[in-house]
Amino acid sequence: MSRPLRILLSCPPTRRCSSFVSRMRLVNRLKADDDACAAALHGGRIFLFHSLSPLLQRTDRGTFRTSALTGSDLQSILKKLGSDESLLKESVLIGCSEQNQAQFCLDVGKNTVNPGYSRFWSCSGLCSGELDQAAVEEQCGGTFVDLRKAFFLLTSAEAPLVAKGQALLRWHQTNRFCSATGQPTHRNQAGSQRFCSSGSAIYYPKMSPVVIVLVSDGTRCLLGRQASFPRGMYSALAGFCDMGETLEEALCREVAEEVGLEVQNISYSSSQHWPFPHSSFMLGCHASVSPAHSQLNVDHSELEDARWFSLDEITCALQVKSPPRRGDPPVLWLPPPHAVANRLIREWVDRQRRGEDRP
Ligand SMILES: NC(=O)C1=CN([C@@H]2O[C@H](COP(=O)(O)OP(=O)(O)OC[C@H]3O[C@@H](n4cnc5c(N)ncnc54)[C@H](O)[C@@H]3O)[C@@H](O)[C@H]2O)C=CC1
Numbered sequence: 208m209s210r211p212l213r214i215l216l217s218c219p220p221t222r223r224c225s226s227f228v229s230r231m232r233l234v235n236r237l238k239a240d241d242d243a244c245a246a247a248l249h250g251g252r253i254f255l256f257h258s259l260s261p262l263l264q265r266t267d268r269g270t271f272r273t274s275a276l277t278g279s280d281l282q283s284i285l286k287k288l289g290s291d292e293s294l295l296k297e298s299v300l301i302g303c304s305e306q307n308q309a310q311f312c313l314d315v316g317k318n319t320v321n322p323g324y325s326r327f328w329s330c331s332g333l334c335s336g337e338l339d340q341a342a343v344e345e346q347c348g349g350t351f352v353d354l355r356k357a358f359f360l361l362t363s364a365e366a367p368l369v370a371k372g373q374a375l376l377r378w379h380q381t382n383r384f385c386s387a388t389g390q391p392t393h394r395n396q397a398g399s400q401r402f403c404s405s406g407s408a409i410y411y412p413k414m415s416p417v418v419i420v421l422v423s424d425g426t427r428c429l430l431g432r433q434a435s436f437p438r439g440m441y442s443a444l445a446g447f448c449d450m451g452e453t454l455e456e457a458l459c460r461e462v463a464e465e466v467g468l469e470v471q472n473i474s475y476s477s478s479q480h481w482p483f484p485h486s487s488f489m490l491g492c493h494a495s496v497s498p499a500h501s502q503l504n505v506d507h508s509e510l511e512d513a514r515w516f517s518l519d520e521i522t523c524a525l526q527v528k529s530p531p532r533r534g535d536p537p538v539l540w541l542p543p544p545h546a547v548a549n550r551l552i553r554e555w556v557d558r559q560r561r562g563e564d565r566p
């Protein structure tokens with residue numbers, strides 16, 4: 208999740224800023240220079256995936272972390288597994304750590320796409336170039352975990368890295384052909400672009416902009432739930448931006464469509480890349496309605512339910528540590544700390560406690 212703008216603007220010592228600048232320039236160079244990127248792979252850190260599920264390791268404390276494989280470690284493992292070592296070159300650049308170590312992701316499962324190799328979506332058993340999941344897990348001392356689970360098992364520092372890695376891998380796997388010519392596309396070494404083989408188009412990884420808003424009436428905040436949400440979970444209202452809309456227009460439209468309210472006092476909070484179900488760019492905002500105009504008219508084709516919640520109800524819900532299970536009494540369950548919705552809710556609670564939001 209991005210930091211709020213005010214924190215970025217107060218970025219203090221020049222040393223910290225200059226190391227940030229050098230990291231950003233390194234990533235930019237690796238995107239532009241195929242040879243430099245291929246060379247960076249050996250000392251780089253590789254986040255492994257199998258059919259889009261990231262590899263996690265359990266720590267001594269019973270928590271989870273991503274596995275810390277370098278490109279050289281991985282090459283030895285690939286050799287042991289009888290795989291072509293050039294598989295490493297299929298890695299896609301994610302970014303660069305604070306220690307200036309380049310970070311990559313690599314999918315060694317069925318969905319891996321390499322324009323130079325013949326891998327097939329429909330093959331049964333192991334496809335050409337695909338590695339056996341259990342064999343990789345054994346060699347690496349970890350387990351491939353579905354991203355929907357992995358995202359919430361990891362710390363808030365690591366979760367965005369695997370989310371970004373999976374989003375990039377998915378984009379490569381689903382953009383193998385040019386939509387203008389139907390010709391195969393090829394990637395640069397970093398995986399930051401794909402080119403139509405006819406030379407007529409360049410494609411870049413895409414995200415869909417989504418506005419997410421916590422509406423307040425001064426003493427209560429508005430949360431809704433879709434039928435597909437886990438039991439008891441309510442979240443801030445969200446919706447995809449339409450082509451040509453501003454953020455503010457999308458926000459007003461979504462709230463009007465979903466709950467029949469007209470909001471005002473829109474303010475931006477922070478943003479987040481959200482990998483579910485595909486790549487969304489979540490733009491988190493606050494907005495308000497006057498208590499006299501807070502009557503809800505819920506569109507049940509979009510939301511199962513939407514309600515106003517008091518500060519006490521939200522404060523209690525923030526204490527709930529695990530989702531309610533079948534048979535438990537009904538309890539309000541809020542999006543987890545990794546989600547921008549959680550940040551919006553906590554910001555609202557802080558403002559309520561400071562008395563800033565009251566009419
Ligand atoms: N990180 C967070 O805190 C939260 C994230 N979200 C995410 O926000 C996203 C949007 O929220 P919804 O209420 O589902 O959106 P929504 O209210 O716009 O409804 C979804 C519908 O919009 C249509 N749609 C229009 N453009 C689309 C596009 N580019 N991609 C997919 N569908 C599109 C589809 O018909 C889809 O069924 C969801 O993917 C959800 O995972 C939602 C709540 C919290």
Ligand SMILES: [Mg+2]
Binds near residue numbers: 444445446465509
């Ligand atoms: Mg919605």
